Amino acid sequence: MSHITESYLDNAATTPTRSEVIERMNEVMRDAWGNPSSAHAVGMRAKEVLEESRATIAGALGVEPGEVYFTSGATESNNLAVRGVCSARRDNPAKIITSTLEHASVTRSVRGMRREMNWPVTYIDAIDGKLDLAEIGRMRDELAPDALYHVDATQAFGKLSPKPREWHAELASVASHKIGGPRGIGALYVRDGVKMHTNAFGGGQERGLRSGTEPVFLAAGFARAVELVQAEHEETLAHVRALSAQIRAELARLVPDAIVNSPEDASPFIVSVSVPGLRNAKSVAYLSDRGVYVSRASACESNHEHVAAGTWRKKHPLSLQTAGIPLSQGNTTLRVSFSGATTPDDVDRFVATLAECNAELGSRK
Secondary structure (H helix, E strand, O other): OOOOOOEEOEOOOOOOOOHHHHHHHHHHHHHOOOOOOOOOHHHHHHHHHHHHHHHHHHHHHOOOHHHEEEEOOHHHHHHHHHHHHHHHOOOOOOOEEEEOOOOHHHHHHHHHHHHHHOOOEEEEOOHHHOOOHHHHHHHHHHHOOOOOOEEEOOOOOOOOOOOOOOOOOOEEEEEOOOOOOOOOOEEEEEOOOOOOOOOOOOOOOHHHOOOOOOOHHHHHHHHHHHHHHHHOHHHHHHHHHHHHHHHHHHHHHHOOOOEEOOOOOOOOOEEEEEOOOOOHHHHHHHHHHOOEEOEOOOHHHHHHHHOOOOOOOOOOOHHHHOOOOOHHHHOOEEEEEOOOOOOHHHHHHHHHHHHHHHHHHOOOO
16 A cells, blocks of 8 residues: 555544653653542552642643642533533523633523523624634623633643633633643633532532542643643744645645635634535545545534533534535535644645545536
């Protein structure tokens, strides 16, 4: 079989685990493998690594270590944020205000609170797919100071340096595998003093909010990934901004009918593009067969066909809908996402292959 050059451009779904992270996890599995809840020396070694890792992640968020809780990932963090706060206020349900842009782990948690606890829900649209998180925080402070503000920072953490306190947010969700860390671990920031109810009962780990023996090696890998992206932040940001400009220019040259949905001031790490008449199910497969890997939308959404009936409601991609893009165009949209490891050659290969795909499979009816 002949070898094909691969270009991975689906970093918003997950990133390869960095070699430095793997080395750190191997070290911890070898030398600090104990249960951090154990009172003996073996457990205390693991506890020390766990708390050092927590402090690293807290520092990146600009919060206190005691305000960071380890979870299995951003999906659990989002569930815990929404359900934990609402459950703590179940005797006096007020209102949930959420945007139309959220990940399914937020929207389905919100719907669950409406169904199970009668929390009324209001949805706000984002003009051109944009929300000013600092402005929302200031409005909350002025109009509803008792309300709690949660931000899903999964795609921003380690890339755009989110600071929950600068947004006036009391809760924020982050994940490891979006920044070169291991899968299976994330974190939830909960401002000190916020009342939360747990969804996981057991030994009372994570200060009673999330029971279960902590995976110390995953926490250490997460922390190492955070250290790396912090050290490389300015260089990486300049790099992906150049890639974002490159893909726009190359698409205009080789696929002139392509529509770039991402505004110029959007995150440079993700570019959404639609090619009228070219169904994204076909283009993703065509690109994959040639070693170029992108996605249609959130990787989580691609699993909806395998979920039990009645638990998933397929929707037009809301970020496109709020920008006024018609439903038909959602089926022609690709998500291209970068990391510091993405090269200009990867971008060139994507655009050239997409141009070939459009010539072979596209329709201009």
